[in-house]
Amino acid sequence: MIDEKSIVKNTYDLIYKKDVDYSLNIFLCGADTNKTKSIRNLLNIEFQKDAKFNTVFPEFVFASLFKKKKNNLFELEDDLAKNVDVIVLPLEGPGTLCELGAFTMNEELLPKIIAINDRKYDKKKSFINLGPVDLIRKQNSKNYILFEKGKEELILDEVIDRVRNQRYEKKSTYNLDNFFNLSRFILYLIALFQPITIGKLKSLLSLVETDKVKSKHIETALQILIQKNRIISEYKIDHELDFYFLSRAGHIYFYEELIEKLNIKKNFSLIRGEVINSIYKKKKKNMSRDKSLLV
Missing domain, CATH: 3.40.50.2300 (Response regulator)
Incomplete structure (x- = not known):
């Protein structure tokens, strides 16, 4: 069982707070x-x-x-x-x-x-x-x-x-009640936990201790990412849910540009490895259960 709260905190501290947005x-x-x-x-x-x-x-x-x-x-x-x-x-x-x-x-x-x-x-x-x-x-x-x-x-x-x-009075802020800031943070969570549903995203966002996320902004943030061609959504009939993934452009941006720029490739690889292992173990457990039902 992975420590999702710790992963969300590390994503916020090691990626989101280090990625200055211009x-x-x-x-x-x-x-x-x-x-x-x-x-x-x-x-x-x-x-x-x-x-x-x-x-x-x-x-x-x-x-x-x-x-x-x-x-x-x-x-x-x-x-x-x-x-x-x-x-x-x-x-x-x-x-x-x-x-x-x-x-x-x-x-x-x-x-x-x-x-x-x-x-x-x-x-x-x-x-x-x-x-x-x-x-x-x-x-x-x-x-x-x-x-x-x-x-x-x-x-x-x-x-x-x-x-x-045009001259803008921009302030460096990381408040997640801004739906553009939230879209960046959600992008990082999708990169870690993909494929991911909106329900799972909401669960992860509820673990953020430093800020309160407005649920009404989550879908807007996802649409911003789709509009920017950072993510794609796919409806899976067997789950009757939409799943979100990085698009090809989003993959290039995140893996080949962002984590290289922030010098966090090793840390990210470890966290992503934990998530993948957890998903694999869960699938294996479900497969074992399904097999037992067939016997």
Whole structure:
């Protein structure tokens, strides 16, 4: 029987706390990514090319938020203020206009918004232009970008450069109530315990003594890792559960880059060996039990 509490502690101390994070955390709004020509989808493709960018979609956060009826949109705004560095908001439909109106009313979120508007609506005297858009322009005119329908690709570099070069008041923090931080810690646990279910992940995260993990953030953190192509999920019919593994890119990042950089290859190999032996012993025990039932 392995000491999971000790393994979780070592993962936190030896990997998570040593891995200094310089990434930019992006809340990417806009039209459905199934619309391949949407600005959100085009930007998402570009963001995925650079490991510096972490992106999360509103639907990931909303899904976990509304599983608990006591949560509300004000709590979402509070989460965004704590978690994200920038909100990229192409105005591509009624939903994005609602998001723009809500987010610009929050003093902490307003400086983080980069709004992208169709040029043909720029001069119209509308509530959006006279209210939320005007607030963004007054806050920072560079955070308001115009595009022409059918020529969306032409503004991609401008948006990426704005995200990359904007000044951020980032603080080095390891709090696991930040779902981007949590995604990094979960990646390390998956590397150690793969294949792993969300139930097992929650059990391991409950063993963290230095911080309290919000259960509503776990699925969001997993989606961030899937979006970043660090992990994949696979549904196993015999277990009726989703299992999470490192993707090929995640394997290369973790085994060939991260543990080499942190100089923890020996320590990690020992811990992973313990986990594999435990899984093998458990399977062997179950096989013996199944054989006895057949006799």
